[in-house]
Amino acid sequence: MTRSAEGVATDTAERRAVVAKRVESGSADLTEITQLAAAAGYDVVGELTQTRTEDAAFMFGKGKVAELRDLVRRSDATAVIIDNDVGPYQTFNIGGELPEGVEVIDRFTLILEIFGQRANTRKAQLQVELAELRYELPRAEAKASLAKRDERPGFMGLGEYDESVERDIKRQISEIRDELESIAAKEEARREQRRDSGFDLVALAGYTNAGKSTLMRRLAAEIDVDENAERHPDLDTTAESQDMLFTTLGTTTRRAEMEKRDVLLTDTVGFIADLPHWLVESFESTLDSVYRADLVLLVVDASEPVAEMREKLVTSHDTLYERNEAPIVTVFNKVDRLAPGVLADKRAALSGVAPNPVAVSAKTGAGVAELRDRVEDELPDWERERLVLPLSDDAMSLVSWVHDHGHVEEETYADDQVTLDFEAKPSIVARARSKASGLAPAEST
Numbered sequence: 045m046t047r048s049a050e051g052v053a054t055d056t057a058e059r060r061a062v063v064a065k066r067v068e069s070g071s072a073d074l075t076e077i078t079q080l081a082a083a084a085g086y087d088v089v090g091e092l093t094q095t096r097t098e099d100a101a102f103m104f105g106k107g108k109v110a111e112l113r114d115l116v117r118r119s120d121a122t123a124v125i126i127d128n129d130v131g132p133y134q135t136f137n138i139g140g141e142l143p144e145g146v147e148v149i150d151r152f153t154l155i156l157e158i159f160g161q162r163a164n165t166r167k168a169q170l171q172v173e174l175a176e177l178r179y180e181l182p183r184a185e186a187k188a189s190l191a192k193r194d195e196r197p198g199f200m201g202l203g204e205y206d207e208s209v210e211r212d213i214k215r216q217i218s219e220i221r222d223e224l225e226s227i228a229a230k231e232e233a234r235r236e237q238r239r240d241s242g243f244d245l246v247a248l249a250g251y252t253n254a255g256k257s258t259l260m261r262r263l264a265a266e267i268d269v270d271e272n273a274e275r276h277p278d279l280d281t282t283a284e285s286q287d288m289l290f291t292t293l294g295t296t297t298r299r300a301e302m303e304k305r306d307v308l309l310t311d312t313v314g315f316i317a318d319l320p321h322w323l324v325e326s327f328e329s330t331l332d333s334v335y336r337a338d339l340v341l342l343v344v345d346a347s348e349p350v351a352e353m354r355e356k357l358v359t360s361h362d363t364l365y366e367r368n369e370a371p372i373v374t375v376f377n378k379v380d381r382l383a384p385g386v387l388a389d390k391r392a393a394l395s396g397v398a399p400n401p402v403a404v405s406a407k408t409g410a411g412v413a414e415l416r417d418r419v420e421d422e423l424p425d426w427e428r429e430r431l432v433l434p435l436s437d438d439a440m441s442l443v444s445w446v447h448d449h450g451h452v453e454e455e456t457y458a459d460d461q462v463t464l465d466f467e468a469k470p471s472i473v474a475r476a477r478s479k480a481s482g483l484a485p486a487e488s489t
């Protein structure tokens with residue numbers, strides 16, 4: 045795939061990359077790194093793979109590096125993207141063999157580059173910065189020890205300088221952590237406030253490109269953004285969809301169109317396999333809206349081969365396992381791309397990792413009604429309550445409050461009282477009861 049990146053960044057016209065990968069055995073698969081390169085705005089102009097044990101100095105064999113240099117020259121590439129965990133020395137050594145000015149990028153710096161381009165909220169920017177600093181820290185340490193070892197005069201000063209760089213990085217990391225924590229606390233308060241208003245919080249999770257944002261738009265009702273956007277920056281009408289990895293980085297929340305329940309749906313950043321722990325940790329709080337939801341919809345692309353679906357389901361479950369508190373419903377998306385009969389086979393093959401999935405096409409809308417029903421079924425049960433209220437202004441505002449926060453089954457008016465039969469979340473029922481008990485009896489006229 046050599047997709048040019050319209051709309052990603054303006055200065056990407058001149059970005060051409062050779063993608064390369066080393067594996068210990070078997071043959072290297074460049075599909076994902078090529079997609080990531082495209083997502084970052086590179087034209088992939090060459091490919092190179094090698095099956096061999098790791099070379100300590102160059103990652104690849106020396107001959108392979110020479111081949112890489114020729115390929116870079118021929119294709120006029122501006123960068124080499126390596127789908128391995130390339131050490132700082134290896135990066136330096138490979139760079140030294142390449143034409144002047146050609147960048148050496150590994151899988152993680154590439155992902156960081158994508159995140160950096162997409163980060164459009166303070167939180168996302170802080171997370172990218174944090175990940176960059178955590179990537180830099182061991183490299184600064186390596187440089188400092190190199191400088192110390194080096195006996196050439198004049199390098200002593202550099203050694204001391206680099207230790208101060210290290211201290212500086214650590215200080216910045218701790219400042220960013222503090223700010224992220226305070227953002228997380230605000231978000232938690234906002235979730236609680238939304239719950240108090242009677243909303244159930246449903247989060248979309250899953251591997252990048254599974255179709256979360258497309259499904260979100262299917263399920264969502266239009267909301268008045270002008271009114272809400274400023275107060276809640278995550279209430280956004282546009283959760284972009286593109287056939288690209290990591291289209292969505294920040295979280296977007298919209299109200300879902302449901303029969304009974306008031307649901308707020310949050311779209312989140314996609315998962316991806318094989319991320320180093322420091323990168324996952326830097327983005328941990330992005331997933332708070334998943335971990336702290338009332339229900340999680342785990343979306344998988346059902347048009348992919350079973351083996352890939354299984355791997356992605358396992359990765360997703362691993363990511364959720366530690367911290368997730370909510371029930372999970374698996375959604376098989378893109379069923380419009382499946383030949384008849386294939387869906388049943390995939391369901392059977394994956395029943396161990398995806399029991400009872402809902403099959404949908406976010407694109408055509410097939411199965412979406414069933415998904416809505418399933419969401420309402422799986423959300424924590426509502427309580428039934430009957431309140432008898434006087435006919436006063438205060439009681440009338442309680443009646444409309446109950447309408448806003450629950451589902452009124454029956455509302456019967458008699459001469460001097462109204463009977464309200466309704467269902468709502470337990471916390472809402474409790475509040476309605478306490479409001480009702482505080483009402484003065486109706487004044488007789």
Ligand SMILES: Nc1nc2c(ncn2[C@@H]2O[C@H](COP(=O)(O)OP(=O)(O)OP(=O)(O)O)[C@@H](O)[C@H]2O)c(=O)[nH]1
Binds near residue numbers: 288377406
């Ligand atoms: N055929 C088909 N394509 C779909 C369907 N749902 C989504 N897509 C396509 O799949 C691609 C990815 O969709 P997105 O909604 O951006 O996926 P995402 O999970 O939000 O991806 P990230 O934001 O990168 O994590 C887009 O090209 C969509 O048009 C579907 O039901 N059928």
Ligand SMILES: [Mg+2]
Binds near residue numbers: 256258284311
């Ligand atoms: Mg998305």
